[in-house]
Amino acid sequence: MTIPLELRHEFAMGGWTEASKELLLLVREKYGAAAALEIFDMVCNEGDRVKKLTNAIRTLFNLEENDAETLGEVFDIWDEFTGIDSTILERSKTINRRKVTKCPWVTAPRDLSEWFLPFFSIVTKTINPKATLERPKSMCAGDSYCEYVWKLEESTQLKGEEEPMAKKLETPCATPKRGLSWRLKSDFAIRNFTDFIRGFKYAVREKYGAAASLEIHEKYVKKGAKNITNTIRTIFKIEGNDMEALDKWWDIWWEFWGHEGIILERSKTMSRSKITKCVWKTEHKDISDWALPFCNIVNKTINPKATLERPKAMCAGDPYCEYVTRIEE
16 A cells, blocks of 8 residues: 555644644643643753754755844745745844744643744754744734744844845745645654654653653553544544454554564464564663553554554564564454
8 A cells, every 4th residue: 555645744744743732731731831841842952853853954955044034944844844824024134024823733721832932942043043033922822823033133143144135025925835745744744753752752751750751651642542543444444343454554554654564474363563663663671662552552442352462672672573463253
């Protein structure tokens, strides 16, 4: 089966945005709003995650300058990658102001309305350490739209400063689109979704310990795994609850995320697979069971009698993962 790239992008972006919100809300529920914001800040900073993403975008699109126009271009591309709708209100080499009317990360709790600013602040400082970011309006905080303002002082040293200063926009205009390919957009969404999940677990583990990290992850998958299972079953018309239905579901899941592996054994009552490449792999052995709650819920959603074993796991130090699913006759 070949899954359409547009569907892969939509699925991964939906997963990324929902995971971002749900995991933050779970931390907020257990430790408070300030802790949730602290964890998100840790996720953004761990391993220079956002800085590396920003520079990857700049390299890919040859954005070498360090002025406010370049900041605007980076966020134009970000909008196109993620499906944000925005209007440019003002743009020059020293200011970029935009109005966002559609954002997949909008969340209701107003005490978490600042939750995405650490990410944008790192992007801003990566392009120019002297740039400032303001957000006078925010949908998360109850406004009807978000307004972002990036500024550089007139005296800031800029690359290519000998060129004429860009004129300010006379009237607002829609964010320009580059016509990014669905391959690029889907790979972007999948890579950043999985990277966020790993980073979040690491951050909670570092702050509160491995047991807390697993606890929050288990709560998260209990809320979402059943819906994901049924969504895939509906899209791909997977009927029945036998081993064939289970195998088909997992084959599609592998393809969505780019997992690589081989089928070792399949029958009407048992399926055994060897996974050699997994985007969810984590290096912390004390949280090596983080995939099992999700896998179990998927299997039980399709067939309550299905059981799952994982005798080998890359997370735990093995060279591959082995999954064994059984349905008792």
